[in-house]
Amino acid sequence: MSNFGYVAPTSVEETLAVLQRATDQGQRTQILAGGTDVIVQFRSFDNSHRLFVDIKSLKETNDVRIENEHIFIGAAIPSGVLNENAELKTLFPGLLEAADLIGSTQIQGRASIGGNLCNSSPAGDTIPALIVNAALCVIATNEGTRTVPTENFVTGVGRNCLAAHEFLLGFQIPRPSAGTGDAYLRFIPRTEMDIAVAGTAVSLTLNHDGICERARVSIGAVAPTPLLVSSAAEALVGTTADEDALQQAAQACSDAAQPITDKRGTVEYRRKVVGVLCRRAGAIAKDRALSNRNCE
């Protein structure tokens, strides 16, 4: 007798009710978006009984709303679909490139940035890119929605702040002001489809004199969770994000990293590479910021 279940609720209320009922009955629930991590983990090493709660039939998790103040991106949208959205690509090129780095064409037909975040791997490529764009995670709860800054969402390796009866609806991201650019770079030993050895995202805003007024830097795969590195951002603010400033930001990233040695790289190597990636991603973000200065 199989004790697996599958439901695909069509409203947020129904989804929450299903989660609450299962939790009350002591049944394990598993939120399913693209499933490219969930089903692999389920089939490879954790095949315990559970109720799959498919959130792809909800309007909210599939929604993209581009408004004056904020942009909302639904949690379950496949990265292949996101990357067909020209407006999003213009607004957040770094974030969409990060999504585009994950997996093959087939995987991108399913995998979502919401799933990438909720999988909560230290090496999730879109997480640093969400963090530098100051994305707020919009979480459905029985008391309405609550929001959590992305940098506070992941709490450990494979762990996050979602309670069993909650789920991620999507991301609310402030519209980038004029003169803002973002970028994400990761290092892998192959040309594509691998897990990051280290990754760095940078977003910065330049004023009309080319001075950096705002910066956010985030590093991935070099600590138990992706990290927001405020010391790296401070090294950029007030400068023209020139070589020297980028070098200082890079050093701040290397200092903030708490990597481990594993088959993908050593502590020393990751520490060095995460800084190099900061310098290079910073240069790309700067170029994008310069070309965005005149489009208000």
Add this chain to the structure above:
Amino acid sequence: MSKIYVSTTVNGRPEDVLCEAHQTLLDLLRDEIGLTGTKEGCGTGDCGACTVLLDDRLVCSCLVLAPEADGKEITTVEGIADSQEGLHVVQQKLLEHAALQCGVCTPGFVVAAKALLDKDPNPDEKTIRYWLAGNLCRCTGYDKIIRAVQDAAQELTPTK
């Protein structure tokens, strides 16, 4: 738990089947519907042998739960060839270029390559290689497959 009723369309044909929550779309196609053209390679989304179209989007059927197919349209390798005209040009060119040996990866390559040519009838070599990077082949070394797809594109848009 009782079985789940799934009403889906496979290669244009309605299919009503019962499945279990933890079965995959690949299991559904092969074991319940009897379409064994779609192969299982790795079972973890790495090899692309199980590639199908799900509502016109390329997916690994091993990473889709069977009940997710409800209300969806699926195209497998069995749905690629035209019953009137015979093999699709991608299939014909794979044959002509001897771009297969054991053939386990071929159904996935056929579905993926056709999806590319439907989207972009005139792709360059780099585009083809990146698009097919999720399809692994341990026999051919890929070059013959890439040349076959280039040749198929040429035949579809002879002006190139």
